[in-house]
Amino acid sequence: MxxxxxxxxxxxxxxxxxxxxxxxxxxxxxxxxxxxxxxxxxxxxxxxxxxxxxxxxxxxxxxxxxxxxxxxxxxxxxxxxxxxxxxxxxxxxxxxxxxxxxxxxxxxxxxxxxxxxxxxxxxxxxxRTNPVVQAMFADLEKGVIGEPMEALADFGFHKPQLPARLLDPALGGGALMDGGIYPMTFVHMALGRPDEVKAVGSLSPDGVDLNVAMAWRYDSGAVAALTCGLRSQNPWTASVSGPEGSLLLPHRFHHPEYYVRSTASGQERVDVATHGRxxxxxxxxxxxxxxxxxxxxPALPHAATIEILELLDETRGQIGVSYPGDDEYLGG
Ligand SMILES: NC(=O)c1ccc[n+]([C@@H]2O[C@H](COP(=O)([O-])OP(=O)(O)OC[C@H]3O[C@@H](n4cnc5c(N)ncnc54)[C@H](OP(=O)(O)O)[C@@H]3O)[C@@H](O)[C@H]2O)c1
Missing domain, CATH: 3.40.50.720 (NAD(P)-binding Rossmann-like Domain)
Incomplete structure (x- = not known):
């Protein structure tokens, strides 16, 4: 074109x-x-x-x-x-x-x-298109930490006055859909689609999730722990580790300024030039x-979008969060 x-x-x-x-x-x-x-x-x-x-x-x-x-x-x-x-x-x-x-x-x-x-x-x-995140995943791909076996990812924050949208079931409220999708995307990028998912969450009186903890298990032996929430100031970090070391995205891991590579040769802060937000x-x-x-x-693949929404469907089902219209659009 x-x-x-x-x-x-x-x-x-x-x-x-x-x-x-x-x-x-x-x-x-x-x-x-x-x-x-x-x-x-x-x-x-x-x-x-x-x-x-x-x-x-x-x-x-x-x-x-x-x-x-x-x-x-x-x-x-x-x-x-x-x-x-x-x-x-x-x-x-x-x-x-x-x-x-x-x-x-x-x-x-x-x-x-x-x-x-x-x-x-x-x-x-x-x-997915952030240059720091891409550089970290390129390292993972190169095998600097060996076969990834564990991932930890957290997206939790608290504001005294949360935007009304986040607490309203009619607007798809809750921590999971808004923030939880980031840890899910990180772990999906690091380890792929899990073979088993377990989730617990606490809900508001209106039935939206205020915080959620998830455990993902893989037949390969890998596991991951994921959290998200609207009730606490969390570390907001993500990491993946293997037998040779770990790779960590710091606070606000979804748009970081650097990542940390820890291997047998030591711990190194890796800066990658970015601009704008x-x-x-x-x-x-x-x-x-x-x-x-x-x-x-290629960087925003349809299959990943769909798989993560399948995991969101499953997680919402386990913690009991439903939205108007779910009956029409869940399943199938
Ligand atoms: N990528 C990111 O970093 C990021 C960050 C924040 C949010 N998001 C996503 O972006 C979306 C919007 O989030 P936001 O924080 O921008 O929300 P927001 O500040 O509330 O803005 C949403 C806008 O949508 C319009 N709108 C249309 N129908 C609406 C309805 N029924 N109720 C309320 N607003 C309606 C309104 O604009 P008009 O008045 O002009 O119609 C409103 O200002 C969400 O899906 C969220 O997950 C992404």
């Missing part, structure tokens, strides 16, 4: 849309041409901040506008599916926030729609795939 500048449309004007759009400004070959919000005032305010020409108070109008090559979706999780599906059906590439959907079944459906329409679809699991790396991957005519970004 001979696109000089890829035209992006942004759906929603909340926190993550703001961070993502700021980082898109770091890419010379990207331009945000349109924004859609539920309110025209918000679309206009966002458009003024980022110099975006076309503003809409309806996602569908943006999709039909003919102004964009790729849609970035930054709505709460339950709202992702319908917008992503409509865009893919219209032949517009989609980069959608994590988790792309509430259930694996919905994600499988979106991958199917992407294939039917020969249109690129990617989950915005930005950690890190959202432009996933955007660059999407643009590369788009230009190559691919419907899947």
């Amino acid at each position: 001979g696109i000089d500048q890829v035209r992006w449309g942004v759906v929603a004007t909340g926190n993550i849309s703001t961070s993502f759009t700021k980082d898109l400004g770091l890419l010379d070959d990207a331009v945000v041409t349109a924004v859609a919000s539920r309110s025209l005032d918000s679309a206009n305010a966002f458009g003024d901040t980022f110099g975006i020409e076309h503003r809409y108070d309806d996602h569908r109008r943006l999709i039909d506008s003919g102004q964009v090559d790729v849609l970035y979706i930054g709505t709460p999780h339950p709202q992702h599916y319908a917008t992503a599906r409509a865009a893919l059906q219209a032949g517009i590439a989609v980069l959608c926030e994590k988790p792309v959907t509430l259930t694996a079944r919905q994600a499988r459906d979106l991958v199917g729609v992407a294939r039917e329409n020969n249109t690129l679809f990617a989950e915005a699991m930005w950690m 890190g959202y432009h790396y996933e955007a660059a991957e999407v643009m590369r795939a788009l230009r190559a005519g691919q419907i899947e970004c």
